[in-house]
Amino acid sequence: MRLALKALGEKTILVIPACCWSIIAGAFPYSSVKVPLMHTAFETGGSAAAGIKAALEVQGDTETTVLTWAGDGGTFDIGLQALSGAVERNEDFIYACYDNEAYMNTGIQRSSATPWGAWTTTTPVQHPKETPKKDIVAIMAAHRIPYTATATVAYPEDLVRKFQKAKGIRGAKFIHILSPCPPGWKMEPAYSIRISRLAVESKVFPLYEVENGEKWTITVWPKREVPVREYVKLQGRFSHLTEEDIEFIQENVDREWERLVARAVQ
Amino acid sequence: MTEEIVFKTEADMPYLPMSLGTTLVNKTGSWRYIRPLYVDKTPPCNHDCPAGEDIVGYLALIEEGKYKEGWELIMQENPFPGVCGRVCPHPCESECNRRELGGAIAIHTLERFLADHTASQRPSVQASKRYDAKIAIIGSGPAGLACAYHLALRGYPVTVFEALPVVGGMMRVGIPEYRLPREVLEREIADIEALGVEIETNMRLGDNFKLSDLEDYQAIFIAVGLQKSRKLNVPGEDAEGVIPGLELLKRVNLGEEVQVGPSVAVIGGGNTAVDAARSALRLGSDVREPRSNEVTILYRRSREEMPAIAGEIEEALAEGVKIRYLSAPIELLTENGWVMGLKCVKMELGEPDESGRRRPMPIAGSEYALKADTVIPAIGQEADTSFLETGEQRLIEVRRGHIFIDAAGATTRPGIFAGGDVATPFGTVAHAVGSGKRAALAIDKYLRGEELSGFPPIDEAVHAVPKDMDPAIVRFDDLNPAYFEEIERTEQPQRPIEERVSGFEYFGWAQYGEVNLGFNEEEAQAEAERCFNCGTCNLCDTCLIFCPDVAIARLVAPPYPVPLARLNGAGYEVNYDYCKGCGVCAEECPRYAISIEKEIKWKK
Ligand SMILES: Cc1cc2nc3c(=O)[nH]c(=O)nc-3n(C[C@H](O)[C@H](O)[C@H](O)COP(=O)(O)OP(=O)(O)OC[C@H]3O[C@@H](n4cnc5c(N)ncnc54)[C@H](O)[C@@H]3O)c2cc1C
Numbered sequence: 050m051r052l053a054l055k056a057l058g059e060k061t062i063l064v065i066p067a068c069c070w071s072i073i074a075g076a077f078p079y080s081s082v083k084v085p086l087m088h089t090a091f092e093t094g095g096s097a098a099a100g101i102k103a104a105l106e107v108q109g110d111t112e113t114t115v116l117t118w119a120g121d122g123g124t125f126d127i128g129l130q131a132l133s134g135a136v137e138r139n140e141d142f143i144y145a146c147y148d149n150e151a152y153m154n155t156g157i158q159r160s161s162a163t164p165w166g167a168w169t170t171t172t173p174v175q176h177p178k179e180t181p182k183k184d185i186v187a188i189m190a191a192h193r194i195p196y197t198a199t200a201t202v203a204y205p206e207d208l209v210r211k212f213q214k215a216k217g218i219r220g221a222k223f224i225h226i227l228s229p230c231p232p233g234w235k236m237e238p239a240y241s242i243r244i245s246r247l248a249v250e251s252k253v254f255p256l257y258e259v260e261n262g263e264k265w266t267i268t269v270w271p272k273r274e275v276p277v278r279e280y281v282k283l284q285g286r287f288s289h290l291t292e293e294d295i296e297f298i299q300e301n302v303d304r305e306w307e308r309l310v311a312r313a314v315q
Numbered sequence: 316m317t318e319e320i321v322f323k324t325e326a327d328m329p330y331l332p333m334s335l336g337t338t339l340v341n342k343t344g345s346w347r348y349i350r351p352l353y354v355d356k357t358p359p360c361n362h363d364c365p366a367g368e369d370i371v372g373y374l375a376l377i378e379e380g381k382y383k384e385g386w387e388l389i390m391q392e393n394p395f396p397g398v399c400g401r402v403c404p405h406p407c408e409s410e411c412n413r414r415e416l417g418g419a420i421a422i423h424t425l426e427r428f429l430a431d432h433t434a435s436q437r438p439s440v441q442a443s444k445r446y447d448a449k450i451a452i453i454g455s456g457p458a459g460l461a462c463a464y465h466l467a468l469r470g471y472p473v474t475v476f477e478a479l480p481v482v483g484g485m486m487r488v489g490i491p492e493y494r495l496p497r498e499v500l501e502r503e504i505a506d507i508e509a510l511g512v513e514i515e516t517n518m519r520l521g522d523n524f525k526l527s528d529l530e531d532y533q534a535i536f537i538a539v540g541l542q543k544s545r546k547l548n549v550p551g552e553d554a555e556g557v558i559p560g561l562e563l564l565k566r567v568n569l570g571e572e573v574q575v576g577p578s579v580a581v582i583g584g585g586n587t588a589v590d591a592a593r594s595a596l597r598l599g600s601d602v603r604e605p606r607s608n609e610v611t612i613l614y615r616r617s618r619e620e621m622p623a624i625a626g627e628i629e630e631a632l633a634e635g636v637k638i639r640y641l642s643a644p645i646e647l648l649t650e651n652g653w654v655m656g657l658k659c660v661k662m663e664l665g666e667p668d669e670s671g672r673r674r675p676m677p678i679a680g681s682e683y684a685l686k687a688d689t690v691i692p693a694i695g696q697e698a699d700t701s702f703l704e705t706g707e708q709r710l711i712e713v714r715r716g717h718i719f720i721d722a723a724g725a726t727t728r729p730g731i732f733a734g735g736d737v738a739t740p741f742g743t744v745a746h747a748v749g750s751g752k753r754a755a756l757a758i759d760k761y762l763r764g765e766e767l768s769g770f771p772p773i774d775e776a777v778h779a780v781p782k783d784m785d786p787a788i789v790r791f792d793d794l795n796p797a798y799f800e801e802i803e804r805t806e807q808p809q810r811p812i813e814e815r816v817s818g819f820e821y822f823g824w825a826q827y828g829e830v831n832l833g834f835n836e837e838e839a840q841a842e843a844e845r846c847f848n849c850g851t852c853n854l855c856d857t858c859l860i861f862c863p864d865v866a867i868a869r870l871v872a873p874p875y876p877v878p879l880a881r882l883n884g885a886g887y888e889v890n891y892d893y894c895k896g897c898g899v900c901a902e903e904c905p906r907y908a909i910s911i912e913k914e915i916k917w918k919k
Pocket residue numbers: 402403404453454455456457458459476477478479482483484485486489490518519520521538539540541542561564586587590624702734735736737741742743744745747
């Protein structure tokens with residue numbers, strides 16, 4: 050958030066639907082950010098931002114950036130309709146989804162962003178999640194919006210550059226940020242950056258961007274390549290997985306990566 | 316803004332639920348059970364330098380282009396950077412964490428670079444105090460001169476007594492000029508003399524004066540080195556054409572004419588043997604008549620056990636010196652009093668001896684003869700303590716050929732200290748420098764009536780200007796490899812082999828230039844940049860960028876105070892009101908400059 054706001058500057062209005070960030074931003078009557086922030090209902094991240102942007106335009110303000118900052122539950126699941134509607138109308142705003150791969154604020158329930166095989170309180174180790182993570186970037190790209198990108202804090206220059214780029218584009222922009230959650234992923238808080246980096250190096254979460262739904266570009270080619278195992282083994286939510294399970298994840302990751310490389314411009 | 320907002324009645328509340336203050340009111344630091352602390356730690360290079368140099372500090376200064384400051388940082392500890400940057404076997408490099416990613420940092424070449432780059436400048440340091448107590452130093456080798464330097468810096472009048480007509484000990488009469496040019500040594504000795512150190516040459520203790528003549532001096536430091544060549548103890552050793560390695564080197568270094576025959580046999584495996592062999596190769600060679608002789612080293616063990624500096628052995632081989640391993644002479648063959656050859660026996664390696672090396676044993680019936688018209692024994696040197704008079708021998712204890720000293724460098728007689736090769740088993744210039752410095756610090760304490768305690772064991776370095784860092788040593792596993800890439804080590808260029816051995820013509824004279832040519836500025840920069848700065852915060856901002864609680868603040872901005880690398884954590888401040896103790900900063904710090912400590916309140 051700090052990096053995103055650094056990139057966007059003070060002329061920014063934040064929209065935050067119910068999620069962990071509703072708390073981080075401060076409970077009433079306090080705020081932790083120096084820009085106006087509107088807390089909205091869980092499912093309205095897309096539509097609330099569109100409304101604020103329209104109000105700004107009525108006032109003749111074309112400068113201020115409207116940034117929605119929503120969790121994966123509020124984006125992949127309950128907020129998908131409002132988001133799809135807003136970006137399909139090509140509303141001029143940025144929608145950032147910080148994805149901790151479950152409903153963390155309410156106690157680690159699975160979302161459609163939870164990856165295959167992961168433990169959550171609603172996918173216990175006896176029945177870990179059986180379906181793959183929803184490909185939200187492909188869904189956004191399929192709306193043919195001007196700009197879609199992935200990012201993580203482990204690569205701060207890449208993240209800042211993507212927010213700056215999004216700021217300079219008119220129309221709907223979507224940025225998907227992988228965000229490790231120590232209790233939800235059962236990991237050491239100190240490893241937050243390391244795990245984010247491993248996600249990229251293991252190609253579980255490649256860093257790329259899509260322009261106009263057509264031009265795919267990989268923005269960070271991993272400096273070293275590591276097997277998925279290294280990413281998985283630092284997280285207790287995967288500790289029940291067998292070698293075959295990890296092999297299965299590896300195969301999926303390899304296939305997705307190959308597909309991405311094939312469609313990316315070199 | 317950071318006060319708590321209290322609504323006493325409904326009327327105090329805003330009409331809309333809007334924020335009226337900041338979350339700074341919530342001191343999340345109270346959640347913390349671990350605390351990050353900025354603490355610089357000791358890199359292996361610093362720990363392993365026998366002269367106690369702050370290597371990581373001067374590598375950082377090179378990176379910043381601050382060459383004079385880098386050189387002065389070395390001079391705080393070691394007055395011989397130009398010498399050590401050339402001849403030191405660089406134990407500092409053997410554990411360098413860069414080994415894992417492209418090879419150890421070429422520390423000695425960078426040390427040399429600093430000394431050479433600042434050759435036209437002189438140090439600005441001067442003693443701030445003046446004491447009356449006079450100190451006598453016996454021997455002007457690196458131990459004696461380092462002791463003199465550190466005492467003079469502390470304000471003591473020092474006189475050095477040297478037996479030879481020249482100053483510098485083995486740096487002057489042992490190590491050949493092709494490894495250590497005369498002007499480099501002279502420049503660094505001049506810096507020591509500039510502090511007021513008096514050096515009296517042609518003054519041999521035992522011949523020209525006795526210890527009892529030194530009553531005017533309140534303390535004495537004995538650093539006479541090892542000057543006696545060990546004998547082979549085989550028949551024929553006294554024949555013409557036999558010249559001990561040390562003597563050959565001394566005569567060459569004193570500018571005397573020395574002749575060697577067309578086949579030269581050198582016996583031994585240490586530095587003296589290798590230097591004597593390479594010198595013999597040069598003596599028998601000339602620009603007009605290249606490579607007229609053949610030089611063979613005979614060593615009774617194998618290559619692995621050879622005590623000479625590994626790089627020197629390689630260079631000797633490259634220049635054409637031959638080495639016969641597992642061979643020992645049993646007789647020197649003579650004719651009319653002149654040596655003609657050697658009778659040798661082949662050896663095999665048996666059980667390890669007390670030195671840990673495998674003991675060589677002769678193989679029966681393996682004798683063979685070797686032609687040689689010059690034989691150079693170089694099987695080791697011994698201390699000559701004959702200057703101790705009968706009464707003194709009881710007071711100053713000599714054990715196993717070495718003057719016995721404690722951790723402070725003190726002999727068994729109060730007020731008399733000893734160091735360098737005559738008292739320690741290490742045999743390098745850097746160790747001798749460290750040993751002389753140790754004695755200087757001890758003599759300073761002794762003259763002020765302080766107890767001679769607190770000195771580390773003799774095989775650890777002492778520091779004249781201790782640096783503020785945790786003694787914990789940073790190993791490769793403590794670093795964060797995500798921030799470092801493999802980069803090849805930069806090697807200094809060398810003079811072409813033919814030119815080294817045969818020399819080059821200079822006003823009709825053959826000149827044998829220095830073998831190693833050092834780094835230019837560009838190479839020095841490239842090599843210094845490879846350094847990880849293990850354990851030393853270099854203000855990279857990684858911790859600041861990643862702290863999720865925005866609890867880290869930077870305290871300094873460019874231009875940085877000198878030396879930047881010695882800020883020891885003063886570059887940043889953690890706001891413990893808000894640091895939640897997640898540990899991300901310490902985990903991500905590329906160079907282990909942040910430590911984690913448990914909060915007391917959690918200790919039950
Ligand atoms: C050929 C050779 C090559 C070497 N190469 C290297 C190398 O590459 N790298 C390295 O690190 N080390 C090397 N060494 C070892 C290194 O030179 C010594 O370890 C170091 O010089 C020891 O320093 P010192 O001050 O104890 O003694 P020395 O350097 O031996 O100095 C002792 C001084 O005391 C004087 N002296 C002796 N007796 C008396 C007396 N009675 N009265 C007055 N003065 C006296 C001597 O003349 C001499 O000047 C080499 C040694 C030799 C012999």
